[in-house]
Amino acid sequence: MLQAQLKAKFSLVALLVATSMLAACGDSTTNIVEKEPIAVDDDHDDDHDHDHDEISSAGRLVISAKDSNLVSVYELEDGSLLDTFAVADTPSALAASAGKRYALVVQRTTDRVEFVDGGLFQEDHVDHLHPYQQAPALSSFVLSDSRPTHITSTDSQTAVFFDGDAASSTPAAVAVITDADITTDSNGYPVLNYSIHMHGAAQARGEYLISTLREADSATTLPDKVALYHSHDDHFDEEMVFAETCPNLHGSAQNEHVIAFGCTDGVLVITQEGETFAASKIANTDDFTGTMRIGTLVGADHAEHLVGFAGSSMFAIHAEDGEMELVDWQSSEEAGVIGYGFADKGEKFVLLDNQGYLTILHYHGHEHEGAATAAEEAAFEFAAKVQLTSADLSTMPTGSRFELAISASDDKAYVLNPIDSSLLTVDLKDAEVVTTKQLNFVPHKLVWLGIAEPAAHDH
């Protein structure tokens, strides 16, 4: 009976196939429709403005939903939702990869980092960088190690610090990956394995890695020393431990010339000259009172200054000159800094506070190079403050806060407002909110992905 039915079905399909194909046996038909051509420039032309028309220059945002494992990717050209992906667990943080192609979806408590491919990237075609635009995708590349916490990136590398876990005696580790590692689902990237856990920080410098050290008998999970490591295939070998200590180390950053770590007694500065590294300390200035210390550091490759935060006090740190100056960002009494970064291709610095204001500072630091006269001018100059919401801040959902993402391709910044589940686009030049987009979920974290424009003062 079954066979008879099967047979009947198959013969019917066969008949249909046969008739549809026999109709045009031995035939070939071609249908070509010409579409809108793509304008291209000569490769040698520096101006890429009207090159590669279809590639989003505004970039994309990856936004995670609160208490949810869903992350959504939005196209900023038109605000459209491109795709939503389910990761394994609720993300604790989002960060961009070195090339800003991938979002690191950090799931701290479940010991995992997943990667969302934003789909915008460029390839080095030797004489020009060729942009690509693809659909976003959840990458098959995953990092699984204990308590991924601090993520730091340079233009080419991302260092993921896994804190390890005291409860399960899992030691800390650092993985240093490139966008190519993610793209190819490689397992050949180098990993630094510690023997104890710590709440540490690491900065990748090409084949070197500067990473923190903690004494086994230390009372705190914070490290107090920094060591230099050199990569060999899949692991790192310790080259040296810097004698200069850094008590209760927290926060790190780097720029073209230096790598810095925040300590209770100042800022530990490592300078690199070729293959030679040297450590020194910029001591806390008189502006530091009580328990104030630098606990957060921000750097950009081409910015001469690092920015340090001690609580809500902002310091401009010129590491090479050993200077640390308080920056007046016209904060209110109760304001706590919750988002920060260089913006507008390094021309500006923005600060998001918990009172719902975005502070915009002009940055002049990179003009200082070699010019003593310019030292008179402050590196950071207050430009404007943008009020992001008039909502009652006490209605902020528990466990939520405003979140900031900064475009690396233009002068926009993006802020999530969990109070009304909106996404604000802030024009930093005009210092105003230009669009407000209503989200249909309570947002949690966000990160900008796309093709970065080179820093304005790139030499």
Next chain:
Amino acid sequence: MFKPTLLTAAVFAALTSTAYADSIKGTVTDAAGKPVANARVQLMGTNGETRTDEQGRFVLANVNAGEAELHIEASRFAHRDVHVEVPAQGLANLSVVLLTTTIETIDVKASPLHASVTESALPVSVLAGDALKMRQASTLGDTLKNEVGVHSNFYGGVASSPIIRGLDGPRVLITQNGLDAGDASRVGPDHSVAAEASTATQIEVLRGPATLFYGSGAIGGVVNVVDERIPTDNSTRAEWMVQRDSVNNEKLAAGSLVTGTGNVGVYIDGFWRDNDSYSIPGFAEAEPEAEAKKGVVENTAATAKGFTLGGSYLLDNGYVGLSYGRLDREYGIPGHSHGGHEEHEDHSEHSDEHDEHGAEEDVFADLTQHRVQLLSELNFSSGFIRAVNTRFAVTDYEHAEIEHGAVGTTFKNRSHEARVELLHRTYQDWRGGLSLHYKYSDFEAVGAEAFTPPSETQMLALGWMEERHFGPWLVQLGARVERVTIDASNVLLPYLEAHGDDAHDDHDDHDDHDHGHGSDAEFIRVFDVSQKFTPYSLSAGAVWDFAEGYNLGVSLSRSQRAASASELLSFGPHIGTASYEVGAMFTLDDNEFVLNTKPIELEVANNLDITLRKFSGNTGFVLNAFYNQVDNYYYQQNTGLFAEDGHDHGDEHDHGDEHDHSGELPVYLFTAADVTLNGLEAQYVWQINAPFKLTLQGDYIRARLNGGGDLPRTPPLRFAAELAYEQDAVSADLRATRYMKQDKTSGLETATDGYTLLDASVSYRFDVGSSQLTAYLKGQNLTDEDARVHTSFLKDIAPLPGRTVALGVRGSF
């Protein structure tokens, strides 16, 4: 041949086919009357099958009265077909005599009709068992290169595809368990085939058009890699091997296990290979530069690993099984460097600030494939449908070519395929059935060397094949209709700054030429292309058993092939072939590429194959002659133009005063022309005495354009002699292969000198517990010959590996 009595018998059989006779009982003996144990006895056209016992006896139950055909096979004996008239009360005393053969005869699994090296109209060969274990190499082409009629397109040891009778690429289909391998190996010789030989149980080669079973991609032949990933029984057995090779320090470990319980069969395999760049006796380059390094072909290291899990549900009348396999491979792409060596070395000296991972010269490929297969065979004891064979595969393939630590080009092929074969019960003595075949491939190449645009190819086909014995004649007929659609929504036609040699002289004279040309904005024209083909294939074959132990096979076919997406739509630099490829969708109009307005024709192969075989006694031979007239053969015609390779080196590189085309590639345009391929293949086997066996073989192919000229990379005339020894626990062989000079070349191609390769191996078998182990020593190219392969795209930069000795142990239980 055709007797009226036979016809009456057939009609009678058809009329009474529902009447069961009791059984067929019989014995199988050799020519001396000694019983042959463990011979497989099949009742053809049904699902009845049994094996003989120690006394050579067998019983086939539930046999219909009337005409019956038995197929009997046993190791070291020639297969035999026996026709009997079965009376209603059954047959009790059938006596079958098998003749010994020197020709190893293994059935091909890829064909719905019964086929083996000695029995089919179309020439086939099978590499299996110990021979396969000894010949397995990290690439498929190199594994099969000693098979008659098969050459390798040797790509520096890191990739190779089999060339069947001078055809490869989109004309030779690589399948794994009968389903498309689902990789990117058909579009570039530097793309590795996603099938592994070390865990395979047999590899089958169908020489000549096999479009009937497989469709367009098989016009030149099929290579089918078979493994047991979906077990058809669950008796516990395992095989493993470890080997180390000296020429490239290759370490190989591979193993597979079949087991199960009750109705469930389980399969697992895994392999791991790792090798360094291989050694050679001389220089890698045919014309080495002053500072060239001797003794090694750089960037030919590879590492590969994979595993497969499978399970099947075993039924009384067949099985259904599912498997998952994953393959990872990373391999260097030799000769894939950009520009001169020295210039770059200079650079790396002071580039450590921005280059972290040293060895910036190296380009390598990183390949991953996921493959899910579902296979099923169901036999039915009543009704018109005798068996339903179903095969499904879903494959997700991706490989990235990584240059300077960054992904240069990514190739993706997401494909799925389904084939259902419906075999009918023997009707009027005809055996056969229908095959429904669907294949979908979403192919994408993104990056600097994405010479072909993203495309989707769909194929839907209906095939029909039948065979029947007429006395000593076996007649095989087949037909297939196909519909192939290729959709590509973004086919790019860039303005190509191609120029001839004359223009290039000019270029050298003007220092500022680099900056000047093309500074105006240009447009890339974009097309949405949908192409539909409806190729068909017809084939008729016959095998005539004209004398005891001999037969003559004749196969005549007309096959059409739809051009592949890359042959139609390519436009860009392809470093793997060191050419700038332009598809047939475009044409050249006064040194400028424009859209081709002429219709895209189907390729049509008219093939005649004649095979004469002797397969019993102490000597045996298989002689094939073929004549293949292909109309609208798509090939890459040299346009005489040069274009940039897409890796512009900018202005800071001084290329010196020399007039060379470094950073430039010759432009080849896919063009259709009529060609003729003909050739001969011969194999002679002589069992000199019990331990010694001599095999001689040779093949020759001639491939020319009817309008004059030769096709490129045509295999040279080749002879091989192998003396094998096998007695007790020891076996050994010594093999010499002579590749003659190839001077039938196409434009821009140079002649290649002949060379002789000497290989030898010794194996020793011993038992440990219930395991049978074999330790072996295998030497290849023992004379350390500097050999360049005419069929290789890398002929001038990568010779064959030098002398190598491999030591290995394999075992099974």
